[in-house]
Amino acid sequence: MMPARLHLVSGFLGSGKSTLIRAAAQLLQLRDMRVAVITNDQGEDQVDTAWMEAGGIPARQVANGCFCCRLQDLVDQLDELAALNPEVIFAESVGSCTDVVATVVRPLQRRMPDLQCTVTTLTDACLLQSVISGTSAFVNDDVRYIFHQQLQEASVILLNKLDLLSRSDIAPLVDALQLKYPMAKVGSGSALHESLCLQWLEILDDSRQNSVLQEIDYERYAAGEAALAWFDAQLTLTGAGAGAAIATLAQRMIQSIRSKGWPVGHLKLLATGASGTVKVSMTSTQHDEVGHFTRLTDHALTLTINARVMCLPEELRTLLMHTIGQLPVAATVVRSRAFAPGYPIPAERITE
Numbered sequence: 001m002m003p004a005r006l007h008l009v010s011g012f013l014g015s016g017k018s019t020l021i022r023a024a025a026q027l028l029q030l031r032d033m034r035v036a037v038i039t040n041d042q043g044e045d046q047v048d049t050a051w052m053e054a055g056g057i058p059a060r061q062v063a064n065g066c067f068c069c070r071l072q073d074l075v076d077q078l079d080e081l082a083a084l085n086p087e088v089i090f091a092e093s094v095g096s097c098t099d100v101v102a103t104v105v106r107p108l109q110r111r112m113p114d115l116q117c118t119v120t121t122l123t124d125a126c127l128l129q130s131v132i133s134g135t136s137a138f139v140n141d142d143v144r145y146i147f148h149q150q151l152q153e154a155s156v157i158l159l160n161k162l163d164l165l166s167r168s169d170i171a172p173l174v175d176a177l178q179l180k181y182p183m184a185k186v187g188s189g190s191a192l193h194e195s196l197c198l199q200w201l202e203i204l205d206d207s208r209q210n211s212v213l214q215e216i217d218y219e220r221y222a223a224g225e226a227a228l229a230w231f232d233a234q235l236t237l238t239g240a241g242a243g244a245a246i247a248t249l250a251q252r253m254i255q256s257i258r259s260k261g262w263p264v265g266h267l268k269l270l271a272t273g274a275s276g277t278v279k280v281s282m283t284s285t286q287h288d289e290v291g292h293f294t295r296l297t298d299h300a301l302t303l304t305i306n307a308r309v310m311c312l313p314e315e316l317r318t319l320l321m322h323t324i325g326q327l328p329v330a331a332t333v334v335r336s337r338a339f340a341p342g343y344p345i346p347a348e349r350i351t352e
Protein backbone atom coordinates (compact mmCIF):
# COMPACT_ATOMS: atom_id res chain seq x y z
CA MET A 1 0.00 0.00 0.00
CA MET A 2 1.30 3.44 -0.93
CA PRO A 3 1.61 6.33 1.56
CA ALA A 4 -1.04 9.01 1.43
CA ARG A 5 1.52 11.77 1.17
CA LEU A 6 5.08 12.26 0.00
CA HIS A 7 6.77 15.51 0.96
CA LEU A 8 9.84 16.15 -1.14
CA VAL A 9 12.27 18.56 0.50
CA SER A 10 14.78 20.35 -1.67
CA GLY A 11 17.17 23.23 -1.02
CA PHE A 12 20.82 24.07 -1.19
CA LEU A 13 23.47 22.15 0.74
CA GLY A 14 23.27 22.80 4.46
CA SER A 15 20.02 24.77 4.32
CA GLY A 16 18.49 22.68 7.12
CA LYS A 17 16.51 20.00 5.25
CA SER A 18 17.48 17.10 7.51
CA THR A 19 17.03 19.18 10.66
CA LEU A 20 13.50 20.14 9.65
CA ILE A 21 12.49 16.69 8.38
CA ARG A 22 13.78 14.98 11.52
CA ALA A 23 11.89 17.40 13.76
CA ALA A 24 8.69 17.16 11.69
CA ALA A 25 8.84 13.36 11.58
CA GLN A 26 9.31 13.19 15.35
CA LEU A 27 6.43 15.61 15.86
CA LEU A 28 4.14 13.46 13.72
CA GLN A 29 5.29 10.35 15.58
CA LEU A 30 4.18 12.03 18.82
CA ARG A 31 0.79 12.40 17.14
CA ASP A 32 0.80 8.63 16.60
CA MET A 33 1.35 8.89 12.87
CA ARG A 34 3.45 6.42 10.91
CA VAL A 35 6.24 8.30 9.16
CA ALA A 36 9.36 7.41 7.23
CA VAL A 37 12.20 9.22 5.52
CA ILE A 38 14.11 8.62 2.30
CA THR A 39 17.44 10.41 2.08
CA ASN A 40 19.47 10.85 -1.06
CA ASP A 41 23.04 11.58 -1.96
CA GLN A 42 25.61 11.38 -4.72
CA GLY A 43 27.65 9.18 -2.39
CA GLU A 44 26.97 6.03 -0.39
CA ASP A 45 27.93 6.56 3.25
CA GLN A 46 25.25 9.06 4.18
CA VAL A 47 25.34 10.94 7.47
CA ASP A 48 21.68 11.94 7.04
CA THR A 49 20.32 8.38 6.90
CA ALA A 50 22.17 7.36 10.05
CA TRP A 51 21.07 10.54 11.80
CA MET A 52 17.38 9.90 10.99
CA GLU A 53 17.68 6.33 12.25
CA ALA A 54 19.40 7.52 15.43
CA GLY A 55 16.37 9.77 15.94
CA GLY A 56 14.03 6.76 15.86
CA ILE A 57 12.73 7.41 12.34
CA PRO A 58 12.52 4.57 9.81
CA ALA A 59 14.88 5.65 7.03
CA ARG A 60 15.91 4.39 3.63
CA GLN A 61 18.36 5.95 1.22
CA VAL A 62 18.92 6.37 -2.48
CA ALA A 63 22.68 6.38 -3.00
CA ASN A 64 25.16 7.18 -5.77
CA GLY A 65 23.04 9.74 -7.60
CA CYS A 66 20.10 12.08 -7.18
CA PHE A 67 16.47 10.93 -7.10
CA CYS A 68 15.95 11.98 -10.73
CA CYS A 69 18.86 9.92 -12.06
CA ARG A 70 18.01 7.01 -9.74
CA LEU A 71 14.25 7.13 -10.08
CA GLN A 72 13.83 3.36 -10.04
CA ASP A 73 15.81 3.17 -6.78
CA LEU A 74 13.43 5.71 -5.29
CA VAL A 75 10.43 3.67 -6.46
CA ASP A 76 12.03 0.53 -4.97
CA GLN A 77 12.57 2.28 -1.63
CA LEU A 78 8.94 3.46 -1.64
CA ASP A 79 7.85 -0.12 -2.33
CA GLU A 80 9.96 -1.41 0.55
CA LEU A 81 8.62 1.22 2.90
CA ALA A 82 5.08 0.18 2.00
CA ALA A 83 5.57 -2.76 4.39
CA LEU A 84 5.60 -0.20 7.23
CA ASN A 85 2.41 1.34 5.91
CA PRO A 86 3.59 4.94 6.45
CA GLU A 87 1.02 7.71 6.28
CA VAL A 88 3.66 10.32 5.47
CA ILE A 89 7.05 9.98 3.80
CA PHE A 90 9.57 12.79 3.73
CA ALA A 91 12.10 12.55 0.90
CA GLU A 92 15.21 14.74 1.09
CA SER A 93 16.87 15.44 -2.23
CA VAL A 94 20.57 16.18 -2.74
CA GLY A 95 21.44 19.79 -1.94
CA SER A 96 22.87 20.39 -5.41
CA CYS A 97 19.87 18.89 -7.22
CA THR A 98 17.06 20.73 -9.00
CA ASP A 99 14.28 20.21 -11.58
CA VAL A 100 12.67 17.74 -9.17
CA VAL A 101 9.06 18.48 -10.15
CA ALA A 102 9.60 17.38 -13.77
CA THR A 103 11.97 14.53 -13.01
CA VAL A 104 10.76 13.12 -9.69
CA VAL A 105 7.27 14.34 -8.78
CA ARG A 106 5.59 13.99 -12.19
CA PRO A 107 7.09 10.54 -12.95
CA LEU A 108 6.05 9.30 -9.49
CA GLN A 109 2.54 10.68 -9.93
CA ARG A 110 2.27 8.95 -13.28
CA ARG A 111 3.18 5.63 -11.65
CA MET A 112 1.10 6.20 -8.51
CA PRO A 113 -1.85 8.45 -9.38
CA ASP A 114 -3.15 8.42 -5.78
CA LEU A 115 0.11 9.69 -4.32
CA GLN A 116 -0.14 13.27 -3.06
CA CYS A 117 3.21 14.97 -3.54
CA THR A 118 4.40 18.32 -2.26
CA VAL A 119 7.69 20.11 -2.90
CA THR A 120 9.25 22.39 -0.31
CA THR A 121 12.51 24.25 -0.82
CA LEU A 122 14.44 25.39 2.21
CA THR A 123 16.75 28.34 2.01
CA ASP A 124 19.34 29.48 4.53
CA ALA A 125 18.42 33.12 5.26
CA CYS A 126 22.06 34.23 5.63
CA LEU A 127 23.09 32.53 2.41
CA LEU A 128 20.09 33.99 0.57
CA GLN A 129 20.91 37.45 1.89
CA SER A 130 24.51 37.14 0.71
CA VAL A 131 23.42 35.84 -2.72
CA ILE A 132 20.97 38.72 -3.15
CA SER A 133 23.52 41.33 -2.04
CA GLY A 134 26.28 39.79 -4.17
CA THR A 135 28.52 38.97 -1.20
CA SER A 136 28.07 35.17 -1.23
CA ALA A 137 31.17 33.00 -1.01
CA PHE A 138 29.58 30.99 -3.83
CA VAL A 139 30.88 33.22 -6.58
CA ASN A 140 30.35 30.55 -9.23
CA ASP A 141 27.39 31.65 -11.40
CA ASP A 142 26.38 28.07 -12.16
CA VAL A 143 26.20 27.15 -8.46
CA ARG A 144 24.01 30.20 -7.87
CA TYR A 145 21.90 29.13 -10.87
CA ILE A 146 21.09 25.85 -9.08
CA PHE A 147 20.33 27.77 -5.88
CA HIS A 148 17.74 29.89 -7.74
CA GLN A 149 16.23 27.03 -9.75
CA GLN A 150 15.55 25.14 -6.53
CA LEU A 151 13.53 28.10 -5.26
CA GLN A 152 11.88 28.70 -8.62
CA GLU A 153 10.16 25.32 -8.74
CA ALA A 154 8.94 25.14 -5.12
CA SER A 155 5.29 25.60 -4.23
CA VAL A 156 6.42 26.07 -0.63
CA ILE A 157 9.56 27.97 0.37
CA LEU A 158 10.82 28.02 3.91
CA LEU A 159 13.20 30.80 4.83
CA ASN A 160 15.25 29.04 7.49
CA LYS A 161 17.87 30.03 10.08
CA LEU A 162 16.23 33.36 10.86
CA ASP A 163 17.82 33.11 14.32
CA LEU A 164 21.13 33.98 12.63
CA LEU A 165 19.84 37.26 11.17
CA SER A 166 19.33 40.59 12.90
CA ARG A 167 15.66 41.52 13.38
CA SER A 168 15.82 44.48 11.03
CA ASP A 169 17.07 42.28 8.16
CA ILE A 170 14.21 39.78 8.34
CA ALA A 171 11.21 41.66 6.89
CA PRO A 172 13.08 43.01 3.81
CA LEU A 173 14.43 39.53 3.08
CA VAL A 174 10.98 37.90 3.31
CA ASP A 175 9.66 40.62 0.98
CA ALA A 176 12.52 40.14 -1.49
CA LEU A 177 11.96 36.38 -1.50
CA GLN A 178 8.23 36.68 -2.08
CA LEU A 179 8.79 39.24 -4.83
CA LYS A 180 11.28 37.03 -6.64
CA TYR A 181 9.23 33.83 -6.27
CA PRO A 182 5.62 35.08 -6.26
CA MET A 183 4.07 31.66 -6.94
CA ALA A 184 5.38 30.09 -3.74
CA LYS A 185 3.80 30.07 -0.33
CA VAL A 186 6.54 31.38 1.98
CA GLY A 187 7.05 30.31 5.59
CA SER A 188 9.90 31.45 7.79
CA GLY A 189 11.61 30.73 11.07
CA SER A 190 14.18 28.36 12.45
CA ALA A 191 14.25 24.60 12.01
CA LEU A 192 15.79 24.47 15.49
CA HIS A 193 12.46 25.63 16.93
CA GLU A 194 9.21 23.69 16.85
CA SER A 195 7.23 26.66 15.57
CA LEU A 196 8.68 26.35 12.04
CA CYS A 197 7.72 22.68 11.96
CA LEU A 198 4.17 23.45 13.01
CA GLN A 199 3.95 26.26 10.44
CA TRP A 200 5.32 23.97 7.72
CA LEU A 201 2.96 21.08 8.46
CA GLU A 202 0.03 23.48 8.32
CA ILE A 203 1.20 24.88 4.97
CA LEU A 204 1.62 21.35 3.61
CA ASP A 205 -1.94 20.44 4.55
CA ASP A 206 -3.08 23.25 2.34
CA SER A 207 -0.43 23.09 -0.36
CA ARG A 208 -0.94 23.65 -4.03
CA GLN A 209 0.12 21.88 -7.20
CA ASN A 210 3.77 22.26 -8.13
CA SER A 211 4.67 23.66 -11.50
CA VAL A 212 7.38 22.24 -13.69
CA LEU A 213 10.41 24.39 -14.51
CA GLN A 214 9.74 25.29 -18.12
CA GLU A 215 13.21 26.58 -18.74
CA ILE A 216 16.15 24.78 -17.29
CA ASP A 217 19.61 24.80 -18.74
CA TYR A 218 21.16 21.40 -18.00
CA GLU A 219 24.61 22.60 -19.12
CA ARG A 220 24.59 25.21 -16.37
CA TYR A 221 23.04 22.80 -13.87
CA ALA A 222 25.76 20.22 -14.62
CA ALA A 223 28.52 22.83 -14.45
CA GLY A 224 27.23 24.05 -11.08
CA GLU A 225 27.19 20.53 -9.66
CA ALA A 226 30.62 19.74 -11.07
CA ALA A 227 32.07 22.84 -9.39
CA LEU A 228 31.58 21.13 -6.03
CA ALA A 229 33.78 18.39 -4.63
CA TRP A 230 32.39 15.52 -2.59
CA PHE A 231 34.50 13.62 -0.05
CA ASP A 232 32.95 10.74 1.89
CA ALA A 233 34.75 8.54 4.37
CA GLN A 234 33.93 5.90 6.92
CA LEU A 235 36.38 5.40 9.79
CA THR A 236 36.67 3.31 12.90
CA LEU A 237 38.48 4.76 15.91
CA THR A 238 39.65 2.91 18.97
CA GLY A 239 41.26 4.08 22.18
CA ALA A 240 40.56 6.15 25.25
CA GLY A 241 39.32 9.61 24.31
CA ALA A 242 38.06 8.64 20.84
CA GLY A 243 35.20 11.17 21.17
CA ALA A 244 37.59 13.96 22.11
CA ALA A 245 39.83 12.96 19.19
CA ILE A 246 36.89 13.38 16.79
CA ALA A 247 36.17 16.81 18.27
CA THR A 248 39.76 17.83 17.55
CA LEU A 249 39.55 16.32 14.07
CA ALA A 250 36.35 18.25 13.31
CA GLN A 251 37.94 21.49 14.51
CA ARG A 252 41.01 20.90 12.37
CA MET A 253 38.91 20.12 9.32
CA ILE A 254 36.90 23.32 9.77
CA GLN A 255 40.08 25.38 10.25
CA SER A 256 41.92 23.82 7.32
CA ILE A 257 39.00 24.34 4.89
CA ARG A 258 38.62 27.92 6.13
CA SER A 259 42.30 28.64 5.71
CA LYS A 260 42.04 27.54 2.07
CA GLY A 261 39.14 29.96 1.57
CA TRP A 262 37.02 27.29 -0.13
CA PRO A 263 33.26 27.93 0.07
CA VAL A 264 31.66 25.15 2.10
CA GLY A 265 28.39 23.63 0.99
CA HIS A 266 28.30 21.31 3.97
CA LEU A 267 30.84 19.42 6.05
CA LYS A 268 29.10 16.92 8.30
CA LEU A 269 30.54 14.36 10.68
CA LEU A 270 28.53 11.71 12.47
CA ALA A 271 30.04 9.54 15.20
CA THR A 272 28.34 6.50 16.68
CA GLY A 273 29.17 4.27 19.62
CA ALA A 274 27.35 2.35 22.32
CA SER A 275 26.91 5.61 24.26
CA GLY A 276 25.06 7.35 21.43
CA THR A 277 25.26 9.23 18.15
CA VAL A 278 26.49 12.79 17.58
CA LYS A 279 26.32 14.82 14.38
CA VAL A 280 28.24 18.04 13.85
CA SER A 281 27.93 20.26 10.77
CA MET A 282 29.71 23.18 9.21
CA THR A 283 28.08 25.21 6.44
CA SER A 284 28.95 28.51 4.76
CA THR A 285 26.98 30.37 7.42
CA GLN A 286 27.52 28.58 10.74
CA HIS A 287 28.94 25.53 12.45
CA ASP A 288 27.88 23.39 15.38
CA GLU A 289 29.89 23.05 18.55
CA VAL A 290 32.52 20.34 17.92
CA GLY A 291 32.67 19.70 21.69
CA HIS A 292 29.47 17.63 21.38
CA PHE A 293 31.65 14.70 20.33
CA THR A 294 33.20 14.52 23.80
CA ARG A 295 29.81 13.23 25.04
CA LEU A 296 30.74 9.93 23.41
CA THR A 297 32.65 7.99 26.03
CA ASP A 298 33.18 4.74 24.10
CA HIS A 299 36.59 3.30 23.28
CA ALA A 300 35.33 2.27 19.85
CA LEU A 301 33.54 4.70 17.56
CA THR A 302 32.46 4.73 13.95
CA LEU A 303 32.81 8.04 12.14
CA THR A 304 31.15 9.02 8.87
CA ILE A 305 32.42 12.12 7.08
CA ASN A 306 30.49 13.85 4.28
CA ALA A 307 32.14 16.98 2.87
CA ARG A 308 30.75 19.07 0.00
CA VAL A 309 33.12 21.93 -0.73
CA MET A 310 33.85 24.16 -3.72
CA CYS A 311 37.30 22.99 -4.82
CA LEU A 312 38.77 20.06 -6.74
CA PRO A 313 38.00 16.56 -5.38
CA GLU A 314 41.68 15.64 -5.10
CA GLU A 315 42.43 18.86 -3.19
CA LEU A 316 39.66 18.07 -0.74
CA ARG A 317 40.78 14.47 -0.32
CA THR A 318 44.41 15.49 0.31
CA LEU A 319 43.44 18.12 2.88
CA LEU A 320 40.98 15.97 4.82
CA MET A 321 43.09 12.79 4.71
CA HIS A 322 45.97 14.86 6.12
CA THR A 323 43.84 15.87 9.12
CA ILE A 324 42.67 12.26 9.56
CA GLY A 325 46.33 11.20 9.56
CA GLN A 326 46.92 13.43 12.61
CA LEU A 327 44.33 11.66 14.80
CA PRO A 328 45.81 10.89 18.23
CA VAL A 329 43.98 7.52 18.50
CA ALA A 330 44.14 4.37 16.36
CA ALA A 331 42.03 4.95 13.26
CA THR A 332 41.21 2.81 10.23
CA VAL A 333 39.76 4.32 7.09
CA VAL A 334 37.25 1.64 6.07
CA ARG A 335 36.27 3.45 2.87
CA SER A 336 36.83 6.84 1.30
CA ARG A 337 35.85 8.44 -1.96
CA ALA A 338 36.39 11.87 -3.52
CA PHE A 339 34.56 12.94 -6.66
CA ALA A 340 32.59 15.65 -8.42
CA PRO A 341 28.96 14.85 -9.26
CA GLY A 342 28.48 13.67 -12.84
CA TYR A 343 26.24 15.23 -15.48
CA PRO A 344 22.60 14.89 -14.34
CA ILE A 345 20.70 12.57 -16.68
CA PRO A 346 17.13 12.15 -15.40
CA ALA A 347 15.55 8.78 -16.07
CA GLU A 348 12.35 10.59 -17.09
CA ARG A 349 11.35 14.22 -17.58
CA ILE A 350 7.65 15.07 -17.76
CA THR A 351 6.93 18.70 -18.51
CA GLU A 352 3.13 19.03 -18.54
Ligand SMILES: Nc1nc2c(ncn2[C@@H]2O[C@H](COP(=O)(O)OP(=O)(O)OP(=O)(O)O)[C@@H](O)[C@H]2O)c(=O)[nH]1
Pocket: 011, 012, 013, 014, 015, 016, 017, 018, 019, 020, 048, 094, 095, 160, 161, 162, 163, 164, 189, 190, 191, 192, 193, 266, 280, 281, 282, 283, 286, 287, 288
Ligand atom coordinates in the same frame (compact mmCIF):
# COMPACT_ATOMS: atom_id res chain seq x y z
N1 LIG B 1 21.25 28.45 13.56
C1 LIG B 1 20.52 27.58 12.87
N2 LIG B 1 21.11 26.46 12.40
C2 LIG B 1 20.33 25.61 11.71
C3 LIG B 1 18.97 25.81 11.45
N3 LIG B 1 18.51 24.79 10.71
C4 LIG B 1 19.54 23.96 10.52
N4 LIG B 1 20.64 24.45 11.12
C5 LIG B 1 21.99 23.89 11.14
O1 LIG B 1 22.46 23.87 9.80
C6 LIG B 1 23.35 22.78 9.61
C7 LIG B 1 22.92 21.97 8.42
O2 LIG B 1 21.65 21.43 8.68
P1 LIG B 1 21.11 20.15 7.90
O3 LIG B 1 19.70 19.95 8.33
O4 LIG B 1 22.02 19.02 8.05
O5 LIG B 1 21.16 20.69 6.40
P2 LIG B 1 20.77 19.93 5.04
O6 LIG B 1 20.01 20.90 4.21
O7 LIG B 1 20.07 18.67 5.36
O8 LIG B 1 22.18 19.67 4.40
P3 LIG B 1 22.56 18.66 3.19
O9 LIG B 1 21.83 17.38 3.43
O10 LIG B 1 24.01 18.48 3.26
O11 LIG B 1 22.17 19.35 1.94
C8 LIG B 1 23.32 22.02 10.94
O12 LIG B 1 24.40 22.49 11.71
C9 LIG B 1 22.02 22.45 11.58
O13 LIG B 1 22.04 22.38 13.00
C10 LIG B 1 18.38 27.01 11.98
O14 LIG B 1 17.21 27.30 11.80
N5 LIG B 1 19.21 27.85 12.66
Ligand SMILES: [Mg+2]
Pocket: 017, 018, 019, 048, 092
Ligand atom coordinates in the same frame (compact mmCIF):
# COMPACT_ATOMS: atom_id res chain seq x y z
MG1 LIG C 1 20.59 16.72 4.82
